[in-house]
Amino acid sequence: MKIKKNIPLIDQHDKNGFWGKFGGNFIPETLKKPVEDLTILFEKLRKDKKFIQERDHYFKNWLGSPTRFTKLENLTEHLGGAQIWTKVVSDLNGGAHKSLNATVHCLIAKRAGKKYIVGDTGAGYAGKMLSMAAKKFGLKCKIFMGAKDIKRQKPNCDAMRANDAEIVPVYTGSQTLVDAVSECMRYWVSNCDTTAMCVGSTVGPNIFVKICGWSTSQISKELLIQIKDEFGEIPKKLKLINCVGGGSSSFGFWNEFMHYDKKQVEFIGVEAGGPKNSKKHAAPLTYGSKIGVLHGAMQYVNQDMEGQIEETESISAGLDYPGVSPLHCFLKDTKRARYTAATDEEALNAYKIVTKFESLNPSLEPSHAFAEAIKIAPKLSKDTIVCVNSCGDALKDRDILKKRLGK
Amino acid sequence: MTISPINLAFKKTKKEERPALLTYTVAGDNTKKKSLEILNSISKYVDICELGLAHNTPIGDGGQIQTASYRAIKNGIKMKDIFQIVNKFKNSKNSKPVILMGYYNMIYRYGENKFLKKCKQVGVNGLIVVDLPWPDNKNFAKKCKKKSITFVQLLSPTTSKKRIKKIINDSHDMIYYISMLSTTGGKLKISPKKILENYNSIKKINSSKNIVIGFGITKKTISSLKKADGLVVGSEICKEISKSLKKSQNPVTNVARMVSLLKNKIS
Numbered sequence: 001m002k003i004k005k006n007i008p009l010i011d012q013h014d015k016n017g018f019w020g021k022f023g024g025n026f027i028p029e030t031l032k033k034p035v036e037d038l039t040i041l042f043e044k045l046r047k048d049k050k051f052i053q054e055r056d057h058y059f060k061n062w063l064g065s066p067t068r069f070t071k072l073e074n075l076t077e078h079l080g081g082a083q084i085w086t087k088v089v090s091d092l093n094g095g096a097h098k099s100l101n102a103t104v105h106c107l108i109a110k111r112a113g114k115k116y117i118v119g120d121t122g123a124g125y126a127g128k129m130l131s132m133a134a135k136k137f138g139l140k141c142k143i144f145m146g147a148k149d150i151k152r153q154k155p156n157c158d159a160m161r162a163n164d165a166e167i168v169p170v171y172t173g174s175q176t177l178v179d180a181v182s183e184c185m186r187y188w189v190s191n192c193d194t195t196a197m198c199v200g201s202t203v204g205p206n207i208f209v210k211i212c213g214w215s216t217s218q219i220s221k222e223l224l225i226q227i228k229d230e231f232g233e234i235p236k237k238l239k240l241i242n243c244v245g246g247g248s249s250s251f252g253f254w255n256e257f258m259h260y261d262k263k264q265v266e267f268i269g270v271e272a273g274g275p276k277n278s279k280k281h282a283a284p285l286t287y288g289s290k291i292g293v294l295h296g297a298m299q300y301v302n303q304d305m306e307g308q309i310e311e312t313e314s315i316s317a318g319l320d321y322p323g324v325s326p327l328h329c330f331l332k333d334t335k336r337a338r339y340t341a342a343t344d345e346e347a348l349n350a351y352k353i354v355t356k357f358e359s360l361n362p363s364l365e366p367s368h369a370f371a372e373a374i375k376i377a378p379k380l381s382k383d384t385i386v387c388v389n390s391c392g393d394a395l396k397d398r399d400i401l402k403k404r405l406g407k
Numbered sequence: 408m409t410i411s412p413i414n415l416a417f418k419k420t421k422k423e424e425r426p427a428l429l430t431y432t433v434a435g436d437n438t439k440k441k442s443l444e445i446l447n448s449i450s451k452y453v454d455i456c457e458l459g460l461a462h463n464t465p466i467g468d469g470g471q472i473q474t475a476s477y478r479a480i481k482n483g484i485k486m487k488d489i490f491q492i493v494n495k496f497k498n499s500k501n502s503k504p505v506i507l508m509g510y511y512n513m514i515y516r517y518g519e520n521k522f523l524k525k526c527k528q529v530g531v532n533g534l535i536v537v538d539l540p541w542p543d544n545k546n547f548a549k550k551c552k553k554k555s556i557t558f559v560q561l562l563s564p565t566t567s568k569k570r571i572k573k574i575i576n577d578s579h580d581m582i583y584y585i586s587m588l589s590t591t592g593g594k595l596k597i598s599p600k601k602i603l604e605n606y607n608s609i610k611k612i613n614s615s616k617n618i619v620i621g622f623g624i625t626k627k628t629i630s631s632l633k634k635a636d637g638l639v640v641g642s643e644i645c646k647e648i649s650k651s652l653k654k655s656q657n658p659v660t661n662v663a664r665m666v667s668l669l670k671n672k673i674s
Contacts, residue, residue, distance in 0.1 A: 016543060026511055026538040028467040030588055033565035172473060173463060185466045190589045192565065293512040293538065294464060306486055307516030309464045 003334050005259050009327060010213045017206030018298070020333060022326035025205045026293045031185075034192040039207045041112055046214065055107060059218060062136070063099050067091040067219075069226035069387075074357040075374075082239070082380035084373060085387040086360065087223055089249065094129045095393035096363070097216055097249045102129035102198060104215040106137040109196035116191070118142045119198040120184040122149055122177030122245070123318030123365065124156025124396055126200030131165035139196075141165040144184040148175040149317045156396045174311040177245075177321045181295050201246025202325035205296040209326055216252025219389065224256045227387075236264060237384040239376075242391070243368040244269040244339065245282065245318050247325035249391035254337070262336055269328060270368045272314035273341035280313035282320050283341040285332050294323040300332070315344035315400065316364035318392065342371035348404055350374055351394070363392035364400065412504040412532050413557050414580045416454045417617040417636060425673050426633055427454035429619055430666060431508065431641030433475040434458045434492050435484025436648055441658060442479070443492050445648075448663040450501040452670040457535070457639065460489060460509030467510075467537045469592035471642035474649055486517055490529045497530035506533035506559065506581075519547060523554050533557035535583060541574045552579060559583050562618075564605060575613050582618045583639070584609060592642025595623035599631035606635055626665070630672045640669055 001020035004012055009019075017024045027035060045051040059065040068088040076084045089097045102119070109117050117139045121127030127143035134141035143160055147169045150157055160167055168187075173179040181199070188197040199208035202216070227234060240257065242250035250269050257265045271283030281287060284300040294301045294309060301323040302310040314320040331337040342350070347364055350371035354360055362370060369388045377386055394401065410418075420427040430453050435442050446456055461476035461484055468476070493505050507526065514522050514536065526534070534556060539547060541560055548558035560578040562571055563585040575582065586602045587595065595602075602620065610618060619637030632638055647665050651658035 025540070025543065027540060028537055028563075029540045029561040030467075030563040030565050030585060032540050032563075032570070033567065172477070178464065182464050182466055186469070186590045189467060190593060193588055290516070292516060293510070295466065296538070303512070303516065305516070307513035308462065308480065309512075 001330065001334050003258065003336055009255065009258055010210045013206060019326050019330040021291060022299055022329040023206050023209060023297050026296045026298070027205050028189055030189050031192060035205050035207055037112070038108070042108060042207060042211055045108060045111060051107070055104060058103050058107070059100065063093045063103065064091060065218060066222035066226070069223060069230065072358050072360070075354065078357055079374060079377040081378040081382065082384035082386045083382065084377055085385060086390045087219065087253070087387060088360065089219055089389055089391045090362070090393040094125070094132050095395060096125040096129065097219060097252060097391045098125040098200060099129040099132065100218050100252070101200070101212045101215040101248060102126065102133040104211060105130070105196065105198035106133040106139055108211070109139055110137055112196060114139070114194065114196040116140045116142070116195040117198055118144065118184055118187055118195055120144050120177065120180040120200050122146070122180065122320055123316070123363070123392070124149065124153035124160070125318060125392060127165070127167070128156045128159045130198050131160040131163035134165065135163045142168055142187070144168045144170055144180045144187065146170050146174070146176040146180045149177065149180070152400060153317050153396050154399060176312070177317065178309060178312070185295065201248040202251050202327055203246045203295055203297060203323060209297065212248050213251050213255065213327060216248050217255040219249070219252040220254060220256035223253070223387070234260060234265065235385045237381070238264060239266045239268060239384065239386045240389070241268045241270065241369045241373050241386060242389040243319060243365045244271050244285070244324060244328060245321050245365065247328040249389055251325060251327050253389040258336070267331065267337035268372060269337055269339040270372045271339060271341045272316055272319035272368060273343040273346070274313040276343045276345050278313055280311060281341065282312040282314045282322065284322065284324050285328060285339040286341040297326050299323045299326050299329050315347060316368065318363070318365040319368065340372060342368040346371040351401070352405060360390060361394045362390045363394045364397050365392050366390045411555065411557060411580050413455060414617070416504055420454055420637070426635050427619065427637035428452065428670055428673060429455045429457055429637050429639040430644055431457040431459060431639060432644055433461050433472065433479050434489040435461060435479035435482060436475040436645070437478050437652060437658065438482050439484060439488045439492060443495055444659045445662050446492070446496045447499055447501070448659050449666040450499070450503050452666045453503055454637070455504045455506060457506045457508050457641070458489070458493065460507060460513050462510045462513060465510060467590055469590040469642060471592040471645040471649070475645035486513070490525055493531055494529040504532040505530065506535060507531050508535040509537065511536050511539045519550065523550055523556065526556055527554045531556060533559055533581060535559045535561070541577060545577065548577065548579070557581055561585060562609060564588060571609060572612055575616060578616060580617060582616050584618050584620050586620050586622045586624070589622055591622055593623050595628050599628060602632065603634055626668060626672065629669055633673050638673065
């Protein structure tokens, strides 16, 4: 397995939809046709100048792209090593990168003549953004969300309801993201003739991985320009650190830098290690989970000997997922990216440090990435540029933060 | 070439001028022992038994089968137990052909070849893999054929005519037609007449294939679809098990009573 140059990674799959060993379309027969229709439409639209103009228009004028790229001076000084920078993707309308994918899915759904759109959500951001975009583009919206997540991410649920979306609580299994995605796919099986489905991350059948990756790549498109503006060139030592759950923000953060030598531009993905003393985690890449099928795609996934998907545990609802994007599995096996994990405690500690030194309020998901930056920065030279994707805002985490940190 | 037990079952029901009755129960629901007892008790009414491999992340199943699957998993059902259930059932006097139905990850994790070898050994006659659609299933279907195991292809109302032809071309002794856009156990949302219309247009392509209809088939709807080669009842049975357990009744006798009633409705 090797990454090809000059072809976007999302297009480097074979005719069956596999990136190396990963991806594919493990779906019920009923979904073959809607998936094929969506594939044809998307491939047409991405070459359609008018569609691209429309997308760029909404990204810029509605979502507020480009987002800031800024140096965290105080944190840099405190850590005393590499320069710490951040891309404040949470500046986007809605407070996270999920609005990019949601907007594109709604634009496609409109073109397909659909009146309804459904989606899954963990942290509630994918759901919030989809409800926001659905309202903007006049689509009726249903969001599937684990009952456990509904409790712990109340602010985002309030936002979804304010956007007139119906939240469908999912009570099966662990009542988190994995169950929400399953229930959403089941709903689509029954309603695919009238309804569009938005998968909230770079997971699911091949086409959903592609659409999401194509949408979030906006982040690295902006970053590439911003870095060149700031430094005049791509720095000799650049490290792009991002949290990884399903992997949509990290893939988007890295995509445009894919073909740089990894010695120059290193990708570091930080998965959710779960509570310090728990065996459960949401880090299939870090802890060597076996390959299996989850939600229509072959990937590294937490599972037992029998092929049952294992329950995960993480303080961060957005990372609390047993599998991971086939794109990241591919990046791991080709060694283009390096993956590690941060525990709940490390993420909370990172949140404390970042908010102490900077006027930045990263949610628990990017706090995992900051934990890694804080860990490695002191050991790195001053000409090393560490950039963390601050992909979500902590507003949604206020209840958890209050409970765990008293603030 | 010897004729497969699945094919034989259809030959018999055609002679009797009725559709084959196929039941679906989850292996190990609600326990390993009860699950085998259920099979034994319904065997005399049923033509082919489908047995589900319980999976905890099913993307094609509705509430009833999900509940049955979680129940079986919670009670510790493992692949080796499932094979034992099949083995014991197939060694019983009144056994019927057995089709295992499940999701690909469990087969992948077990190892395709090892799985098929084991299937052959215990007497599995057919396989349905919900999330391994054509053409991705071509290799696996070939492997099944080598072991004389029927790989059951699925067709749905969304399957295009062109695709239907290709799938039929690659199919074995039995094809499964999904009646409507739904997960298992959904309420029948189109008329039986419309379902049979779709069904007949598929039959016309190759009338020698045994095509069964599944999804949304209950006590109420089964007789209206009698013209099909076979009819699958699944969720209704799983629901009966749930109900029996809730009322602290014996699911074995209740399910047997229900299946005998289903049989009467199509005889």
